[in-house]
Amino acid sequence: MQLRALKDFIVIHKILLLIALFLINLPIIGHIYDYFYFKRVISRVNANNLRVIIEPNNICNLRCVVCPYQKMKRKRETMPLELFEKIVDQSVELGCKVIQLQQYNEPFTDKDIFKRISYIRGKNIEVYFYSNGTLLDRNIREKILINPPNLIRFSIDGIEKESYEKIRVGANFKRVVSNVIKLFKERNELGLKEPRIEVCSLLLDNNKNQSKQYLNFWKDKCDNAAVYPADSRMDEDYSYIKYNKLKPYPCFNPHNIVVLSNGKVCLCCVDYDGEVILGDLNKQNLKDIINSKKVKNIYNSHLKQKCNLPICKRCSRLYVDSAFYWWDNIF
Secondary structure, eight states, X not given: OHHHHHHHHHHHSHHHHHHHHHHHTSHHHHHHHHHHHHHHHHHHHHTXXXXXXXXXXXXXXXXXXXXXXXXXXXXXXXXXXXXXXXXXXXXXXXXXXXXXXXXXXXXXXXXXXXXXXXXXXXXXXXXXXXXXXXXXXXXXXXXXXXXXXXXXXXXXXXXXXXXXXXHSTTOOHHHHHHHHHHHHHHHHHTTXXXXXXXXXEEEOTTTTTOHHHHHHHHTTTSSEEEEEEOOSSSOGGGOOSOGGGSOOOOOOOTTEEEEOTTSEEESOTTOTTOSSEEEETTTSOHHHHHTSHHHHHHHHHHHTTOXXXXXXHXXXXXXXXXXXXXXXXXX
């Protein structure tokens, strides 16, 4: 948690992030940083802490400006429970401890979301997801408190209605904030510890001066609040750092598996349309995909800082987020 707090503090203050990136891209300081950082990367991967993202459906009720959902060409579909349970079972066999029910979707649009939560928790695995909070009415809140995931992170960008609604197109700021506060209050009144409730905001031009106010507002209304820079998955203009001049750091983790709603395993969380498919769980098992030559080659290319996949080369996360990502124990 101390490393996470330090990382969050640097990210919130743009000048500190720019200084940190400048320093680690210098010859001598960069070599020293890389020596210790790459040891961290390799130790985290070798620990074989399997984390699986399963996209229950690829349906969302918003059209956020920073999200490529509106550009997605994949068929909108919901993963059958039978396939979902098979993937969870295979994840358990491989020692998975955490499953995220997320990719390009709003989890509460899935009519089977609570069945999925129950199945995962029945396997003694932690489960979490992000939500935009728009569907958090009394009925959904009651179901959450009866059958909770371990953690829900609510994406609420900024602290002002006007800027928020320009980012989260289709959402009502006051309603979302009220929904999250009610859930937090109701959980505490029942003496429950779960779900842990966090809120997070992306830093964009129209809310970049709201960070301190944002964190102060939420400090007693949730379990944790954080602010992060936007990445380039929708448009590189949303990433305020000229990242293509920086050196890349390993981003790909062969033990972080992303399963799309159609059962195919894609490259990573940025791969919204399944541009790079690593395998198909309709036909293959998870262990074979993880141990495949294709997965190993991509990982090794990241370690050598020579990844030539187009989706990686145009992604800001490879140059910015990944330079610090491995210090953070996210869950």
